[in-house]
Structures are given as C-alpha cells and as structure tokens.
Amino acid sequence: MPNDRPNSWDRRAEAHTLYGFTDLPTIAARGTVVVERGEGPYIVDTEGRRYLDANSGLWNMVAGFDNPVLAKAASDQYAKLGGYHAFFGRMSDQTVMLSEKLVELSPFDRGRVFYTNSGSEANDTLVKMLWFLAGAEGQPQRRKIITRTGGYHGVTAVSASMTGKPYNSVFGLPMPGFIHVGCPHYWRFGQEGETEAQFTTRLAQELEATILAEGPDTIAAFVAEPVMGAGGVIPPSAGYFQAIQPILKRHGIPLISDEVICGFGRTGAMWGCETYDFVPDAIIASKALTAGYFPMGAVILGPELSDRIHTASEAIEEFPHGFTASGHPVGCAIALASIGLIEGGLGENVRALTPAFEAGLARLAEHPNIGEWRGKGLMGALEAVQDKATKTPFAGNLSVSERIANACTDHGLICRPLGQSIVLCPPFICTEAHLEEMFGKLEDALKQVFAEVA
Known part of the structure; x- marks a missing residue:
C-alpha cells in the first residue's frame, strides 16, 4: 500500500515526478x-x-x-579532470583510450567511435549519419530505415520511430520512412506445420520483398538487436542473420547491430553479433558500457562506414553533430574500468x-x-x-x-x-x-x- 505518512518518500515522488514506462494503477495501489x-x-x-x-x-x-572499482574510477577522474567535451579538435585522454579499446573489442579490424549520452541518442545519431552520407554521396532519396516489429531502439523521435511498438502511436509515430518487418519469434509467429527453418526463410523472403517494394536505393539501413530485449527477450530463429545478411549485401544496405542490451557480455560473448555469428557494418552500444555508472552511448563504425563518413565530413570540413557531454572524461574512465571488469572475470x-x-x-x-x-x-x-x-x-x-x-x-x-x-x-x-x-x-x-x- 502507498505510504500515507505526510512527506513520505513515495508521497514526495508522486507529487513532483512524472513517471516514464510505469503502470500508474500499480503506483496508485502500491506507492513508489x-x-x-x-x-x-x-x-x-x-x-x-x-x-x-x-x-x-x-x-x-x-x-x-x-562496485568499488567503478566508484574509484569515477572519483579519480573527477579529481583529475571532472568534465570536458569532444568538439573543435579537443577531447580527453580517457576518450582517446576508450575509442581505441572499443575498436579493439569490436569485430572490425579498424573503425571510429562517436559518443552520445544514451542508446536512444546513439541510434538517433546513426540515422543522422546515414542521412548525411546519402546526401553527400548523391543519393538523397536513401533515407528509409528498416527494423522489426517488437524491436526496441529508443525514445527520441527518430529512435522511437525505429522501435516497433504500438505505444508510440500516441506520439504520432513512427515518422514516414521507418518500416517494420516481421518479428523473428518462431514460437509465437510460426505458422501451423511450419518448421523453424521454413519460418526463417519466410522472414528473409518478406524482408527482400519489402526492400524491392520500397526500392533498394531508398533504404539507408536495416537495424536489429541480436536478441530483442524490450520486445520480451526474443532470440532470433535459427539461421536468421545468415539468411538476411546476403540479401542486405546484395542490395547495398548496411546491417546495424543494436547492442545496447546485448553488448559487453550479456549473451555470453562480448557482442551479440558474435553469439549469432555475423559481422555488422556498425554497432550501437550503451548500458553495460559503463555498467550503469554514467549515462553514455556509442556508435562504433566499421571500416567502410567510417571511411565514407570521414570523406563526406572532409568535403564540408566537419560532421555537424554532437552533444555537450559526448566523450565525457569521467564516463570514459568508468567505461574503461567496466570493460576491465568484464574482461577480468564478469x-x-x-x-x-x-x-x-x-x-x-x-x-x-x-x-x-x-x-x-x-x-x-x-x-x-x-x-x-x-x-x-x-x-x-x-x-x-x-x-x-x-x-x-x-x-x-x-x-x-x-x-x-x-x-x-x-x-x-x-x-x-x-x-x-x-x-x-x-x-x-x-x-x-x-x-x-x-x-x-x-
């Protein structure tokens, strides 16, 4: 039951805080x-x-x-350099070291990292990167993003449009150009008499039919979580990524692995794409990156996208995007310590x-x-x-x-x-x-x- 004492914590929370993703009848009945x-x-x-x-x-x-290791990493860095940005050719030494580490950990032999404050912002940033790239390479029509029904990619207007959840309709989302294809949940969506292999083939055929119907030259990327997290922990059907990746390659469409939940060991490997044996064109990371001790997200670009975006940026002398706290030195120090814990035994x-x-x-x-x-x-x-x-x-x-x-x-x-x-x-x-x-x-x-x- 809610605490009815005057000035109790849950009464104060109820009076002054707007709850997100919270069942309000539960709050009314039970308190915060x-x-x-x-x-x-x-x-x-x-x-x-x-x-x-x-x-x-x-x-x-x-x-x-x-965790004392993460608390000490934060304290030590706050004492040394409590904050900075990554604009105008300046960034902290911790930011440089974390970028090196993330590329080393990635399935890419080289690449670049762009920092955000969350997974939502990382997905939003990725889409802006792809739109920027399309315009710079003379393909301004290449703006559509394909994701899956039930997938979750964030809460900004762009990342919520990527998210295949019906609740986003209350915001008038998704925006035009965001397309959702079938959810790879065989137990729930397999047809009567259909084997798992046949289900996977059907989803791959649906993806290709969607690409052809929309026009391959209008599609900027396909974005997928290795295991759908907020969709209800839905691993892909057997052979799913091996079935869809050749289709995407054939049509010149990047495959982006949203590793906000799966990344840094949750599935048993460092990355979910390793668990499911595919190499994407870019990785979206957050959550366990700092073990929750600092708000941070990252776009980790593989070599091809990294080179193309760098070339496009050079043409106009900058990539015109960023956040005040991108690459924050304290966040980066915590992330390096978090990765150390994961590699060291977690x-x-x-x-x-x-x-x-x-x-x-x-x-x-x-x-x-x-x-x-x-x-x-x-x-x-x-x-x-x-x-x-x-x-x-x-x-x-x-x-x-x-x-x-x-x-x-x-x-x-x-x-x-x-x-x-x-x-x-x-x-x-x-x-x-x-x-x-x-x-x-x-x-x-x-x-x-x-x-x-x-």
Missing part, C-alpha cells in the same frame, strides 16, 4: 519504491526493504550497485552461470501457465499463457505479468513485466545462490498469481 542504496546485486529502499534486482537496474548495472561468470540460469527457466516453464521459456546468456523470459496447448494469452485486463512482478516485489525480488512475459537479466556479479534465490521467489509469485487468475 524509492531506492536509497545498493549492496552488490541488491537494492535497499528508504523503508529498509532489501530486493534482489534481477533486472540489473535496467539491463545495465551488471557490476552491481556499489564475462566468464556469465558463461559459467548460463547453464544454471537456463535450467531454472526450464524448470519454471513446466508450469501449465508458462507457454515458453527463452533466452541467451544471462537474459531470459517466461511467457504466461492461459492455455499452453493453444498458446492463448491471458486477457489483457488481468494484467498478469504486472501482477507477477508486483508479487515478486513483495517477496523481495525485482523483475520486469513485458507484455505477457516476465523478464530476467541479473547482474553479472551474481552467484548460483543468487540465482536460486531469484527462481525461488519467482516461483512463489507465479504460484500465487496463477492461483488467482487461472
């Missing part, structure tokens, strides 16, 4: 959880309640909520925990009201269904996933409702004991809610 401090993978609220955060904050706090811990994580998901998926478990690395989802045999979802007005998430909160566990799914993406610092706690509390919540609605 105001977080005071972190303890490893746990958060502690202002009432002293402790929660295991199986969401890693928002996919990003992979090193936990009070990435290996993801791989070591993955079998136990998958086994826990599979065990809970035996419940008659869980239709599917899915995931890759330390990102997974359980899809709630009213009828398992027919894959029939619960009625929307039952708010089943929201109720499960609320019940989890009552048990001291933070997880995320997405559509009819419950999403788990625990921090990389977790142990098997943390996973056991997570699945135990989630199981209790599932039993409670399904007993109420099934």
Whole structure:
C-alpha cells in the first residue's frame, strides 16, 4: 500500500515526478519504491526493504550497485579532470583510450567511435549519419530505415520511430520512412506445420520483398538487436542473420547491430553479433558500457562506414553533430574500468552461470501457465499463457505479468513485466545462490498469481 505518512518518500515522488514506462494503477495501489542504496546485486529502499534486482537496474548495472572499482574510477577522474567535451579538435585522454579499446573489442579490424549520452541518442545519431552520407554521396532519396516489429531502439523521435511498438502511436509515430518487418519469434509467429527453418526463410523472403517494394536505393539501413530485449527477450530463429545478411549485401544496405542490451557480455560473448555469428557494418552500444555508472552511448563504425563518413565530413570540413557531454572524461574512465571488469572475470561468470540460469527457466516453464521459456546468456523470459496447448494469452485486463512482478516485489525480488512475459537479466556479479534465490521467489509469485487468475 502507498505510504500515507505526510512527506513520505513515495508521497514526495508522486507529487513532483512524472513517471516514464510505469503502470500508474500499480503506483496508485502500491506507492513508489524509492531506492536509497545498493549492496552488490541488491537494492535497499528508504523503508529498509532489501530486493534482489534481477533486472540489473535496467539491463545495465551488471557490476552491481556499489562496485568499488567503478566508484574509484569515477572519483579519480573527477579529481583529475571532472568534465570536458569532444568538439573543435579537443577531447580527453580517457576518450582517446576508450575509442581505441572499443575498436579493439569490436569485430572490425579498424573503425571510429562517436559518443552520445544514451542508446536512444546513439541510434538517433546513426540515422543522422546515414542521412548525411546519402546526401553527400548523391543519393538523397536513401533515407528509409528498416527494423522489426517488437524491436526496441529508443525514445527520441527518430529512435522511437525505429522501435516497433504500438505505444508510440500516441506520439504520432513512427515518422514516414521507418518500416517494420516481421518479428523473428518462431514460437509465437510460426505458422501451423511450419518448421523453424521454413519460418526463417519466410522472414528473409518478406524482408527482400519489402526492400524491392520500397526500392533498394531508398533504404539507408536495416537495424536489429541480436536478441530483442524490450520486445520480451526474443532470440532470433535459427539461421536468421545468415539468411538476411546476403540479401542486405546484395542490395547495398548496411546491417546495424543494436547492442545496447546485448553488448559487453550479456549473451555470453562480448557482442551479440558474435553469439549469432555475423559481422555488422556498425554497432550501437550503451548500458553495460559503463555498467550503469554514467549515462553514455556509442556508435562504433566499421571500416567502410567510417571511411565514407570521414570523406563526406572532409568535403564540408566537419560532421555537424554532437552533444555537450559526448566523450565525457569521467564516463570514459568508468567505461574503461567496466570493460576491465568484464574482461577480468564478469564475462566468464556469465558463461559459467548460463547453464544454471537456463535450467531454472526450464524448470519454471513446466508450469501449465508458462507457454515458453527463452533466452541467451544471462537474459531470459517466461511467457504466461492461459492455455499452453493453444498458446492463448491471458486477457489483457488481468494484467498478469504486472501482477507477477508486483508479487515478486513483495517477496523481495525485482523483475520486469513485458507484455505477457516476465523478464530476467541479473547482474553479472551474481552467484548460483543468487540465482536460486531469484527462481525461488519467482516461483512463489507465479504460484500465487496463477492461483488467482487461472
């Protein structure tokens, strides 16, 4: 229940803060959880309640909520150079070192990095880069961006147009020229009698038909998450990227890997594109880049796009785009420390925990009201269904996933409702004991809610 004490934290939050992506009936009924401090993978609220955060904050706090290495990196850099920009031929030494490191980590033998403050801004920047390039190379009509239904790419006007979610219609989005093709979720969208291989072939054929219908010379890029994150943790159908990449190459369309969630180890490899064995033309990064300790995003350009954009910029003497905090020295110092932690053991811990994580998901998926478990690395989802045999979802007005998430909160566990799914993406610092706690509390919540609605 909401805290009705005068001047309580949740009353103050309600009075002065506009909530984003928040179920307002839940706030009205339960109040706001105001977080005071972190303890490893746990958060502690202002009432002293402790929660295991199986969401890693928002996919990003992979090193936990009070990591001393990241705190020291920030403190040391603040004492040395507390802020600077990356305009006018000036940038910090930390920015230079991070760019070198990101290109080294990338699947590219060379390239360039452009910094933003978020993944949304990175996707927005990428589109501006492609539009700039099209005009500079005498193809001003090449402006259309293809993404997938259910994919998530951000909240700016451009990145929200890329996002294949129906809620963006309240903003009058997507803008013209943003095209959404089929979601590669075989369990949900495969046709009766269709094998997974046939499903993949059908999606590839749909993509090519869309390209031909729109005109190949009007399309600037195809942008895809290796695993759809905010779409409900949807790995691609088998062979998906191997089926679509030749089509894109044939029509001269860049393939951009949106690694905002997948990047820096979440899928078990450094990049999701490595997990699914494809090399994109550019990578969009954020979230685990700084382990959530500083707002930062990056566009990592492969050699071809890097060369072409550099040539186009030289022709007009600059690339006319940037942000005040792009390449912030403190953010870059934290990012270098975060990457050091991932390379120094956290990435290996993801791989070591993955079998136990998958086994826990599979065990809970035996419940008659869980239709599917899915995931890759330390990102997974359980899809709630009213009828398992027919894959029939619960009625929307039952708010089943929201109720499960609320019940989890009552048990001291933070997880995320997405559509009819419950999403788990625990921090990389977790142990098997943390996973056991997570699945135990989630199981209790599932039993409670399904007993109420099934």
